[in-house]
Amino acid sequence: MVLLKGYPRLSETFIAQELLGLEKAGLELELVSMRRPTDKKRHPVHDEIRARVTYLPEYLHEEPLRVLKALWACRNKPGFDKALRCFASDLRHDLSRNRFRRFGQAAVLAHEWPGDAGWLHVHFIHTPASVAAYTHLITGIPWTISAHAKDIWTSGDRDLSGKLDSARWAVTCTASGFRHLQNLSTDKSKVHLSYHGLDLTRFPHFDEERRHGDGSDPNDPVRILSVGRAVKKKGIDILLHALATLPPSLHWHFTHIGGGDELPHLKPLAEELGLSNRIVWTGAMDQKQVLEHYRQADLFALACRITSDGDRDGLPNVLVEAASQNLACVSTHISGIPEFFTDGENGLLTAPDDAAAFSRALQTAITEPQLRARLGFAAEKRVRTSFDHRSSITELKALFEQEWEKPL
Structure with missing residues (x-):
């Protein structure tokens, strides 16, 4: 059983890729999602996953009979009192409607647990792991964690430590997250590092030679691309300010792919900075459409x-996707980005929240097509030698198999 915060989600292709990879590796999965989908599009990989999806009550008041029936049935389970005590302790630190929701969702999951499922794996160590931890206490079913980014860095140390001690093991996808979780775990050997990688069959080598524009020709602007939800951590406002301070003599065009809550603020900002006639906001796209944009x-x-x-x-x-298409990348020195890119070798990196530095890096990349070609070549080599998703699937399957050999 795999517990997800929401499914399917356009922004979480790495999870869908992992689910499909585990199925192909011979594991039988059932998916449980805490939220129903909100994206209007789907990636092709979502249609290839065979596992059945069950949706928990997103809000308890929407399905009160289902929740009450689950709570009533769970009261007789051996671990229910222990789960209640844990819930009461958590309430002292987090007195919120969300905390009640997580316990109610856990009761539903415990009550409706399929008899042939013997393991619970959860993506994200924040709210989904809270549901998983309560479910584990109620049922005794062993559980494990895939932790990623926001879920690690916006959770308190007490919360993370408790979940790490309760779970059989946790895996995370950056060295910075790995070190942080290891420091919080009583048993450091329970925390593992595994980079997601890419399904390279979906991102085959791009054979065509890239253009050599240097921004000097108004009829041949350098085409800059960014992909990602418009949320604060993506720094799209910084990117816009960086574009605005490029020399007026440089000719470029910017495309942003993705939805997000910040778009209503970013579009007026682009207008205020005098950039609107050089920008296209496409909204969300599926993986095949995004691949074509990487190549253009x-x-x-x-x-x-x-x-x-x-x-x-x-x-x-x-x-990583962009790099797989030998596309030169400009980004920042945070989290796992420097674990993939080395500044000046296979990408250009600047300090975060520094629009002036980012602008200088953009100017360098725009005006030096030979540099772009060298960086793109080196980045693609890094992807294809070290970031094939089959490695992470092999590592994850091995972790499951090691635990299945242990007594529950």
């Missing part, structure tokens, strides 16, 4: 930052 672009840019609440990316999949 000259440069990829993502100005990732750490927000005031600690939220940040790990190693954004879109950077």
